[in-house]
Amino acid sequence: MTKKMYRMTAILMAAVMVAGTLAGCSGGGDQSQTTAQAEAGSTAAADSSGTAGGAAETKGGAAGTADGAVNAMTPPEGVALKDDIVIGMKSKHTTIDQMEASNTQHNYMWRMIQDTLVHFNNATGEVEPQLATEWSTEDGGKTYIFKLRDGVKFHNGETFKASDVVFTFNRMEGTTSCNGLFLKVESVEAVDDLTVKMVLVDPNLDWPYMMTLPTSCIQSEKAVTDDPTKGPAVGTGPWMVDSYEFGNYTKLVAFEDSWRGAPNAKTFTFRYIPEDSARLIALQNGEVDICAEPAMIELGTIVDDPNLDLVQYDGGSLTYMAFNTQKEPANNEDLRKAIAYAIDLDTIIAVAAEGNARKATSFWGWSEYGYVDLGGYERDLDKAKEYYAKAYPSGGATLDVSVSGGERKTIAELMQSQLKEIGITVNIVELDSAGLSTTTTNGEHQSCIYGMGFNIFGDDARRILQPGSAVNKAHYDSSKVMELLDKAVCEEDEAQRKDYYKQIQEDVYEHVPYIPLYFADGFIGVKKGTGGIDIYPTSHHDYSNIFVPAE
Amino acid sequence: MHRYIIKRLFLMIPVIIGVSFLVFFIMDMAPGDAVDLMAPEGATAEDLDAIRHELGLDQPVVIRYVKYMGGMLHGDMGVSYVSKTDVFDTYMEKLPATIKLSFASILVSVLLSVPLGIYSATKQGTLQDNISMVLAMIGLSMPNFWLGLLLIIAFSLKLHMFPSGGDQTLSSIVLPALTIGTGLMATLTRTTRSSMLDVLKQEYLRTARAKGIPEKIVVMSHALRNALIPIITIIGTQLAGVLGGSVLTETVFAWPGVGRLIVDSLNMRDTPLVTGSIIMTTILLSIVLLLVDLLYAVVDPRIKAQYITKRGKKKHG
Numbered sequence: 001m002t003k004k005m006y007r008m009t010a011i012l013m014a015a016v017m018v019a020g021t022l023a024g025c026s027g028g029g030d031q032s033q034t035t036a037q038a039e040a041g042s043t044a045a046a047d048s049s050g051t052a053g054g055a056a057e058t059k060g061g062a063a064g065t066a067d068g069a070v071n072a073m074t075p076p077e078g079v080a081l082k083d084d085i086v087i088g089m090k091s092k093h094t095t096i097d098q099m100e101a102s103n104t105q106h107n108y109m110w111r112m113i114q115d116t117l118v119h120f121n122n123a124t125g126e127v128e129p130q131l132a133t134e135w136s137t138e139d140g141g142k143t144y145i146f147k148l149r150d151g152v153k154f155h156n157g158e159t160f161k162a163s164d165v166v167f168t169f170n171r172m173e174g175t176t177s178c179n180g181l182f183l184k185v186e187s188v189e190a191v192d193d194l195t196v197k198m199v200l201v202d203p204n205l206d207w208p209y210m211m212t213l214p215t216s217c218i219q220s221e222k223a224v225t226d227d228p229t230k231g232p233a234v235g236t237g238p239w240m241v242d243s244y245e246f247g248n249y250t251k252l253v254a255f256e257d258s259w260r261g262a263p264n265a266k267t268f269t270f271r272y273i274p275e276d277s278a279r280l281i282a283l284q285n286g287e288v289d290i291c292a293e294p295a296m297i298e299l300g301t302i303v304d305d306p307n308l309d310l311v312q313y314d315g316g317s318l319t320y321m322a323f324n325t326q327k328e329p330a331n332n333e334d335l336r337k338a339i340a341y342a343i344d345l346d347t348i349i350a351v352a353a354e355g356n357a358r359k360a361t362s363f364w365g366w367s368e369y370g371y372v373d374l375g376g377y378e379r380d381l382d383k384a385k386e387y388y389a390k391a392y393p394s395g396g397a398t399l400d401v402s403v404s405g406g407e408r409k410t411i412a413e414l415m416q417s418q419l420k421e422i423g424i425t426v427n428i429v430e431l432d433s434a435g436l437s438t439t440t441t442n443g444e445h446q447s448c449i450y451g452m453g454f455n456i457f458g459d460d461a462r463r464i465l466q467p468g469s470a471v472n473k474a475h476y477d478s479s480k481v482m483e484l485l486d487k488a489v490c491e492e493d494e495a496q497r498k499d500y501y502k503q504i505q506e507d508v509y510e511h512v513p514y515i516p517l518y519f520a521d522g523f524i525g526v527k528k529g530t531g532g533i534d535i536y537p538t539s540h541h542d543y544s545n546i547f548v549p550a551e
Numbered sequence: 552m553h554r555y556i557i558k559r560l561f562l563m564i565p566v567i568i569g570v571s572f573l574v575f576f577i578m579d580m581a582p583g584d585a586v587d588l589m590a591p592e593g594a595t596a597e598d599l600d601a602i603r604h605e606l607g608l609d610q611p612v613v614i615r616y617v618k619y620m621g622g623m624l625h626g627d628m629g630v631s632y633v634s635k636t637d638v639f640d641t642y643m644e645k646l647p648a649t650i651k652l653s654f655a656s657i658l659v660s661v662l663l664s665v666p667l668g669i670y671s672a673t674k675q676g677t678l679q680d681n682i683s684m685v686l687a688m689i690g691l692s693m694p695n696f697w698l699g700l701l702l703i704i705a706f707s708l709k710l711h712m713f714p715s716g717g718d719q720t721l722s723s724i725v726l727p728a729l730t731i732g733t734g735l736m737a738t739l740t741r742t743t744r745s746s747m748l749d750v751l752k753q754e755y756l757r758t759a760r761a762k763g764i765p766e767k768i769v770v771m772s773h774a775l776r777n778a779l780i781p782i783i784t785i786i787g788t789q790l791a792g793v794l795g796g797s798v799l800t801e802t803v804f805a806w807p808g809v810g811r812l813i814v815d816s817l818n819m820r821d822t823p824l825v826t827g828s829i830i831m832t833t834i835l836l837s838i839v840l841l842l843v844d845l846l847y848a849v850v851d852p853r854i855k856a857q858y859i860t861k862r863g864k865k866k867h868g
Contacts, residue, residue: 092815094634174605179598246634246641247815248718248807273716273805277700281708281715282805434583434820441587441599468596470587
């Protein structure tokens with residue numbers, strides 16, 4: 001090769017590198033712009049998050065949409081609506097049988113295709129009739145009588161009756177999602193075609209609330225018997241499953257004969273688009289109408305796009321730190337207290353949740369019955385050092401914190417530097433979701449950062465405080481707490497009941513098996529003018545009445 | 552030839568046993584099992600045990616493996632822990648999308664690389680040669696994940712030419728195929744170039760030129776055919792690779808293929824689905840590689856003659 005040739009090649013390569021750099025700079029510019037926009041969105045979110053009260057509500061006007069039209073519950077008059085609606089999902093559907101999966105992405109579907117006996121009204125906080133028109137209890141919450149709605153049709157044309165309720169509850173045995181519910185029931189009996197009697201194993205005043213959960217949806221006996229694969233998807237909801245491909249999409253079509261009335265569109269398709277940016281671009285492009293769980297860093301892009309709305313709501317999922325109370329060194333209560341007072345929660349919220357969260361001040365769901373604001377652990381390094389000296393007089397404590405990555409890893413990293421200030425060394429143990437779930441259930445961890453969505457009823461806290469429960473990541477074993485839970489769940493005097501729940505929260509606050517961190521705000525990116533989404537703090541929203549304006 | 556094919560097919564058996572053994576035992580050793588992920592939040596230890604028993608996960612791994620392989624012998628690849636569907640059916644549901652994307656990607660790669668490699672070889676040491684090589688290297692250097700997003704932004708978001716993902720329309724395949732194809736380009740371009748350079752130095756081509764045959768015919772007809780063996784090898788290997796699933800590209804483009812299926816089921820610790828999918832992919836790859844070997848005989852008569860000679864020797868010997 002001649003010298004000239006070398007020079008030309010060098011120039012060419014330099015040109016390519018410069019072009020690449022410029023492209024990179026351009027991308028970076030976009031990104032920094034996006035970040036700035038996201039920060040603006042975050043500010044709005046942080047400002048508005050303080051307004052949250054009892055039931056979740058959609059925050060029209062948040063994140064730059066000042067006209068208050070975000071997620072209106074009824075379609076505006078005279079506006080043509082889209083017939084075919086598509087939602088881009090971060091997670092996929094793995095089944096069309098509600099007894100085999102109970103999580104955000106599946107609960108969207110169950111709420112659309114099926115009905116529960118009773119319904120929880122997010123706006124009023126009351127339990128309302130759904131498939132049951134009225135209900136009563138006997139024996140202090142041990143027996144429940146449900147009077148069923150007459151004339152309700154399943155998607156297959158069959159009439160809904162009491163025997164379907166009995167069939168559904170009997171079918172729950174041994175299923176992945178509903179076995180827990182099954183174990184609480186002693187017997188279910190069809191008194192007549194429109195009356196069901198349920199006898200519980202133990203009195204439970206929360207039972208009507210538990211009957212509002214998607215796991216309690218009623219299936220058609222005939223449909224499941226005729227076709228055990230597709231039959232479980234046959235419900236009484238305003239949408240019915242048209243087609244489903246595992247891990248790809250689920251298409252629903254409107255059920256015109258629904259007792260709830262016909263939906264506002266003809267089809268509703270769940271599309272699995274796991275990559276955050278691709279899902280958002282699909283929304284911007286018009287390939288999807290709803291972008292579920294947009295990435296925090298991309299919220300600004302939605303806010304800035306005149307064709308999109310950002311629906312923001314107060315999330316009911318608590319991010320917390322759990323100490324394995326059965327294992328060293330986390331079984332040392334003074335060490336746990338030292339850590340609780342050494343953590344700077346404001347910084348954690350600002351960095352890990354980008355400000356889009358509300359501080360958790362008690363280990364209890366903010367929308368859960370019996371919630372008490374205990375003020376949380378304010379950072380106090382002197383107090384932290386004092387507890388640390390009691391726990392480790394000669395210092396040198398080391399703590400493993402297990403995390404699954406993402407924002408929880410960021411939390412662990414922040415804690416690592418904050419705890420270093422009082423002399424505690426934190427080792428971050430990063431595992432994938434499956435690994436973290438199993439090791440923490442088996443109690444192999446020292447501590448972990450985890451999350452849980454609290455339901456509305458007080459006894460929901462049982463699953464995270466009961467010894468032996470898979471979600472009791474602290475392996476906390478307190479007979480006092482269990483006694484209080486048992487008393488509360490059948491206590492008919494409301495003031496007394498609330499006092500029991502207060503005592504439980506105070507116990508957890510005092511012994512620190514868990515440090516509640518924050519409730520992250522929830523977001524949904526939608527086409528401008530989209531509405532009808534019934535927002536749940538648990539993120540298990542109801543899209544049954546969704547509408548999207550036509551182009 | 553038939554004997555050779557049968558021998559190769561039989562060789563797949565130990566490969567399948569080895570692969571399934573490794574996958575099964577590695578899955579067992581990894582922390583976490585499907586039950587924890589499948590169980591609802593409120594599940595108690597008893598609930599978990601009930602699910603574990605139902606799935607047979609309370610049995611030792613060796614027994615589970617023997618049972619699984621016993622089922623395999625009867626054509627039963629098991630049922631997915633998560634979806635409760637037949638593993639074979641689930642795999643076959645995803646396979647067409649992967650085959651479609653694989654062939655489209657290989658087509659992109661061949662259409663870009665082979666002409667570029669030939670051109671580069673005929674212009675050896677020139678600026679054009681260097682530009683070709685730089686272009687090929689750029690294709691290799693760009694991570695699929697990043698390139699995929701760039702293509703989506705450019706051709707989907709800005710120009711509205713193609714959908715950003717999914718497998719709904721024919722045009723959906725363009726961007727993912729371009730992403731994978733450009734990634735495969737560098738190896739194929741360089742192989743084509745070096746193979747062509749070897750052949751172009753051969754004496755018989757000098758003779759052809761001396762006879763006055765036009766250079767285009769010398770290169771495209773005489774040289775290229777003899778340079779094809781390494782090129783076919785690379786194409787075959789690349790095809791086998793993409794048939795195994797292009798996880799990142801399938802994720803970015805929400806392409807419902809085998810790669811994403813395997814990774815998703817790995818994350819869910821869905822052992823039957825992971826093992827079944829990997830066994831099916833192994834069979835598929837073995838068949839593709841066998842076809843590539845057979846293609847050598849079509850391209851090169853000397854190799855065909857070897858197959859025939861071996862068979863003749865065995866008959867007489």
